[in-house]
Amino acid sequence: RTSSTRLLFRGGVWRTGALRFKNRRVWGGGDLKSVFDPFCYEDQKQDRSAENPLTKVQPIDDQDKVFERVRCRQHVNPLSSRHQNLVESPKWTGEDRIFEDPSLPLYLDLGCGSGRYLLQLAQKHTGEANFLGIEIREQLATRANYWKSEFGISNAHFIAGNINVQDAWDAILDAYPGPLVAVSALMPDPWFKKRHAKRRMFTEELVKKITRTLAPGGKVFIQSDVKPVADDMRMKLLAEPLLDDITPMSPTAGELHETKPTRIEDEDPSITELKLSWSWLMANPSGILTEREIYVLNQDDGKVWRAVFKKKTL
Numbered sequence: 022r023t024s025s026t027r028l029l030f031r032g033g034v035w036r037t038g039a040l041r042f043k044n045r046r047v048w049g050g051g052d053l054k055s056v057f058d059p060f061c062y063e064d065q066k067q068d069r070s071a072e073n074p075l076t077k078v079q080p081i082d083d084q085d086k087v088f089e090r091v092r093c094r095q096h097v098n099p100l101s102s103r104h105q106n107l108v109e110s111p112k113w114t115g116e117d118r119i120f121e122d123p124s125l126p127l128y129l130d131l132g133c134g135s136g137r138y139l140l141q142l143a144q145k146h147t148g149e150a151n152f153l154g155i156e157i158r159e160q161l162a163t164r165a166n167y168w169k170s171e172f173g174i175s176n177a178h179f180i181a182g183n184i185n186v187q188d189a190w191d192a193i194l195d196a197y198p199g200p201l202v203a204v205s206a207l208m209p210d211p212w213f214k215k216r217h218a219k220r221r222m223f224t225e226e227l228v229k230k231i232t233r234t235l236a237p238g239g240k241v242f243i244q245s246d247v248k249p250v251a252d253d254m255r256m257k258l259l260a261e262p263l264l265d266d267i268t269p270m271s272p273t274a275g276e277l278h279e280t281k282p283t284r285i286e287d288e289d290p291s292i293t294e295l296k297l298s299w300s301w302l303m304a305n306p307s308g309i310l311t312e313r314e315i316y317v318l319n320q321d322d323g324k325v326w327r328a329v330f331k332k333k334t335l
Contacts, residue, residue: 097157097210108182108189111153113197119178126150126202126236129194132157132209132222136165136179138311143169143177145309151199154179185222190230200236206254208313211247223254232261237334240267242306244327246317248279251326252296258330268328274300277324302327 113123126149130139133154143152154177156162162181169177182189194201209222223243231241241258245251258264268274277300285293305314306329317323 106182106186108180108184108186108192110192110196111178111180120151121175122148123151123198125176125199127194127197127199128152128203129201129205130154131184131204131206131227133162133165133179134208135161135312136168136177138207138309139179140165140169140172140174140177141309142307143174144172147174147176150176150202152177153193155184155193156181157183185224185227190227190234194234200239201234202236202239203242204231204235204239205242207242207244207311208246209250209254211245211250221250221253223257225257225260228257228261232263232332235332237332239332241330241332242327243329244302244305244314244325246313246323246325248324248326249285251301251328255299255328256292258328263333264330265333266328267331268302269300271302271306271329273303273306275303277301277303277326279324299328302329 112118113120128139128142128150130152133139133156136154136156139152139154143150146152154162154165156165156179159181162179165179169175169179180193182193184190184193206223211221235241241264243251243254243258245254255266259266278297305311305325305327310318314325317325
């Protein structure tokens, strides 16, 4: 049993004293079970009858590996001077390249947090794609790279930096040898106050860069447990003529509404009506949940708004 300030790997199963399910503290991977299983919204709440896919993570050895919890702010101001440093271009080629096969399709996760979601996804698709996480908090990116090295996950890598700093996007992605086939922004910092909205990661300029670099047929996956934030991201993606909202065509699409609807001052009534007409994905299409999703979906009234877009093929 671990303390709440430690993260423990035992036999390849993630265990943390910080996770709670229905107000019960979880000790050990066996209790996580099908919280990570996909595609049925209700089934994504705790069900202890299914196999835990996290057991597929290969253990480092037979000994427990204990890591101190990284201490960092939950939300950081991306506009502060300390987060305006230029991002170095990754080494895509050469003997010290970050991926074994840099010609594979690339999945990019913006604001990847601890990196657990991306590591699980990378292991699930070993040999099929490379997975790159961008995280503004350097401590988290450093720890995630340590984890992927210890577990031998060669198709994942993490970069510390602010993706919205001038030239950061080009520095990271322009020289990548393979195609960019998917981009995700999962549970980005919401920055609720109106005066703080400019701090949100998902900007119009970022959407333009994503659209420009994304391969034809590539997808953009967004999600948030704050509906105004999900609405804001979706509106920005809808403004791009090369992106199609394919959410309504998904077999898991359905209606999802706020318990207490949020009203936005001075919003055009037609925009409000459009937002109310949207359907949302009832499940994470990757089949793996983020830590924030686990927490939210195990609340009595927890909801996650998800949408997916596809770049048109010309």
